[in-house]
Amino acid sequence: xxxxxxxxxxxxxxxxxxxxxxxxxxxxxxxxxxxxxxxxxxxxxxxxxxxxxxxxxxxxxxxxxxxxxxxxxxxxxxxxxxxxxxxxxxxxxxxxxxxxxxxxxxxxxxxxxxxxxxxxxxxxxxxxxxxxxxxxxxxxxxxxxxxxxxxxxxxxxxxxxxxxxxxxxxxxxxxxxxxxxxxxxxxxxxxxxxxxxxxxxxxxxxxxxxxxxxxxxxxxxxxxxxxxxxxxxxxxxxxxxxxxxxxxxxxxxxxxxxxxxxxxxxxxxxxxxxxxxxxxxxxxxxxxxxxxxxxxxxxxxxxxxxxxxxxxxxxxxxxxxxxxxxxxxxxxxxxxxxxxxxxxxxxxxxxxxxxxxxxxxxxxxxxxxxxxxxxxxxxxxxxxxxxxxxxxxxxxxxxxxxxxxxxxxxxxxxxxxxxxxxxxxxxxxxxxxxxxxxxxxxxxxxxxxxxxxxxxxxxxxxxxxxxxxxxxxxxxxxxxxxxxxxxxxxxxxxxxxxxxxxxxxxxxxxxxxxxxx
Amino acid sequence: xxxxxxxxxxxxxxxxxxxxxxxxxxxxxxxxxxxxxxxxxxxxxxxxxxxxxxxxxxxxxxxxxxxxxxxxxxxxxxxxxxxxxxxxxxxxxxxxxxxxxxxxxxxxxxxxxxxxxxxxxxxxxxxxxxxxxxxxxxxxxxxxxxxxxxxxxxxxxxxxxxxxxxxxxxxxxxxxxxxxxxxxxxxxxxxxxxxxxxxxxxxxxxxxxxxxxxxxxxxxxxxxxxxxxxxxxxxxxxxxxxxxxxxxxxxxxx
Numbered sequence: 001x002x003x004x005x006x007x008x009x010x011x012x013x014x015x016x017x018x019x020x021x022x023x024x025x026x027x028x029x030x031x032x033x034x035x036x037x038x039x040x041x042x043x044x045x046x047x048x049x050x051x052x053x054x055x056x057x058x059x060x061x062x063x064x065x066x067x068x069x070x071x072x073x074x075x076x077x078x079x080x081x082x083x084x085x086x087x088x089x090x091x092x093x094x095x096x097x098x099x100x101x102x103x104x105x106x107x108x109x110x111x112x113x114x115x116x117x118x119x120x121x122x123x124x125x126x127x128x129x130x131x132x133x134x135x136x137x138x139x140x141x142x143x144x145x146x147x148x149x150x151x152x153x154x155x156x157x158x159x160x161x162x163x164x165x166x167x168x169x170x171x172x173x174x175x176x177x178x179x180x181x182x183x184x185x186x187x188x189x190x191x192x193x194x195x196x197x198x199x200x201x202x203x204x205x206x207x208x209x210x211x212x213x214x215x216x217x218x219x220x221x222x223x224x225x226x227x228x229x230x231x232x233x234x235x236x237x238x239x240x241x242x243x244x245x246x247x248x249x250x251x252x253x254x255x256x257x258x259x260x261x262x263x264x265x266x267x268x269x270x271x272x273x274x275x276x277x278x279x280x281x282x283x284x285x286x287x288x289x290x291x292x293x294x295x296x297x298x299x300x301x302x303x304x305x306x307x308x309x310x311x312x313x314x315x316x317x318x319x320x321x322x323x324x325x326x327x328x329x330x331x332x333x334x335x336x337x338x339x340x341x342x343x344x345x346x347x348x349x350x351x352x353x354x355x356x357x358x359x360x361x362x363x364x365x366x367x368x369x370x371x372x373x374x375x376x377x378x379x380x381x382x383x384x385x386x387x388x389x390x391x392x393x394x395x396x397x398x399x400x401x402x403x404x405x406x407x408x409x410x411x412x413x414x415x416x417x418x419x420x421x422x423x424x425x426x427x428x429x430x431x432x433x434x435x436x437x438x439x440x441x442x443x444x445x446x447x448x449x450x451x452x453x454x455x456x457x458x459x460x461x462x463x464x465x466x467x468x469x470x471x472x473x474x475x476x477x478x479x480x481x482x483x484x485x486x487x488x489x490x491x492x493x494x495x496x497x498x499x500x501x502x503x504x505x506x507x508x509x510x511x512x513x514x515x516x517x
Numbered sequence: 518x519x520x521x522x523x524x525x526x527x528x529x530x531x532x533x534x535x536x537x538x539x540x541x542x543x544x545x546x547x548x549x550x551x552x553x554x555x556x557x558x559x560x561x562x563x564x565x566x567x568x569x570x571x572x573x574x575x576x577x578x579x580x581x582x583x584x585x586x587x588x589x590x591x592x593x594x595x596x597x598x599x600x601x602x603x604x605x606x607x608x609x610x611x612x613x614x615x616x617x618x619x620x621x622x623x624x625x626x627x628x629x630x631x632x633x634x635x636x637x638x639x640x641x642x643x644x645x646x647x648x649x650x651x652x653x654x655x656x657x658x659x660x661x662x663x664x665x666x667x668x669x670x671x672x673x674x675x676x677x678x679x680x681x682x683x684x685x686x687x688x689x690x691x692x693x694x695x696x697x698x699x700x701x702x703x704x705x706x707x708x709x710x711x712x713x714x715x716x717x718x719x720x721x722x723x724x725x726x727x728x729x730x731x732x733x734x735x736x737x738x739x740x741x742x743x744x745x746x747x748x749x750x751x752x753x754x755x756x757x758x759x760x761x762x763x764x765x766x767x768x769x770x771x
Contacts, residue, residue: 331538449587459532492590
């Protein structure tokens, strides 16, 4: 394999001009490949390279870029293996089953090992009807397994290729039944996970055909790779579908299994189950409510505290964020300011804020802002937790999207709701935030092109101008070039921002400003 | 994200900051970065993703979501990122007058300001009845004979708010304010306008240097920000001369 990539100029000076052309072609090929590869990486589908039962020890993963010649050789081999398969199916004599399995295995290998499996060629050669036939009831397990594996990889690529699996879906769902062997059921679940990952249309088809229940059942046992694959497939299946999410949580044993896996499962399993929880809490109020009343919050906090796997932390953090954002039961009853759980929640959010990972910083700031939107006690708790210095530092140094979330936290810390409807300024908090140096970060937001951020920045400046004791506000704002920042809005196309900025400048930096300096 | 607009006792019609809880749907743009991270991490082994490739993909997604159009009226420049916006703003919208430091978002407005505020030649022509006051909207070639007439033109033809005052004395920096206050204490009848020196040479070179292409065609009706009327708006020198020298307060008013 390394030979194909060695530079041509080693062959000798006469060949060098040819060599550079080849190199250029590879380079051009590489640019287009990168786009395709990027798309492949972004998909929620997963190619199956090593089978679920891992019997096959001779699968070598060939990640090198296939040249045109290699690709066409692959396609020829694919056509050949499908011919073989058709012959084997027609053959009625002794050893027919083994012939079929061998042919399927060959096709499966061709579809598993290269970077760009020859899916299109396979479909063109009529692989689908043949594979559907191989899924017939009563077929031996080995045959079902290899067939489902082939279908998995056919469905792992482009949309039209995934859609080609439509005729196979009812059978794949059926073979996930409780009487099926575990590896077969798992491979079918994998294939269906890819189909569900394609889009709304196919998800709807799968749900109508009854894919939800068998997948949910497969998630109930304590361990095994099947549980993990089923959880992943479920996350793809309920993704956009509020009704399916609600239906899922109501199925017998599902809630218990989710909690169990999150609490005791290994990190890989917990990751996939956490994504299921992400969609449950984001889509279904019924699910959120049920989960809020369970032990989930505690379990999520424990995971956040103990794990360092980014893959796991992302969905666990987001689930926590969804719970806090969505259900007032959580903030009113569980995260009561006196409870220990509340302190722990804030602590793990601080841990994520201090992480080096952008996603964790951003989403934990968001979650924290929702806790800070609660009662005055919540705000005091956060304010005294040590989060503030971290937040102010993030406000000055991190990428924009994080800074915006941090601004929400600090803003929410500075005002409290009141019965009259007019928010009450918490002067202590404001003074310490400004003293900690948050003003320059807020002025930067005022200057940004993002309307929401600029609005938030202006609102905070208003607090400072109005609320800082001894009338210090205007001087402090001026020192950060706040006046200049606000004056930029004179020619800004957004009328509300113009009005807000002008009001502040007129009121606080009018004629009398600086007279008693 | 609804914020109540409150008319407070201070008379401000300002949407005060309120604490708010925010929820996002699973497909919200907010979660995109995390979703991408999930896919990249899951496939790191099977598809042999290098760190460099990961970074490339993540940064490509960043640009996709943070593209922005310049919100300054008449500009609309397309910018790849928010960081780019600040650079763009500094380069294109901070035309500042070298005499009085007033900043304008376009070179067109700056050059109008320079003529009207610092050019005695301009004032001379006005005094002789030439129509020298240009319309502020780029593309409209109207010229009016007086500041007031031009003001009326902006209101009538271009729907400017009648309270709009384009010219105001620039608010000098704190240092300048302190300097002038000290000067005041010493020279009570001083009439010199430190901020108003007309340096013809500088003006010429400034005006010729302001040769940038104007920003894209502005819409036919622009509305500029409202400002409350100030006590003393900028008054052209010709009119100022009539004032009594005793009114020596150089305290810049807005």
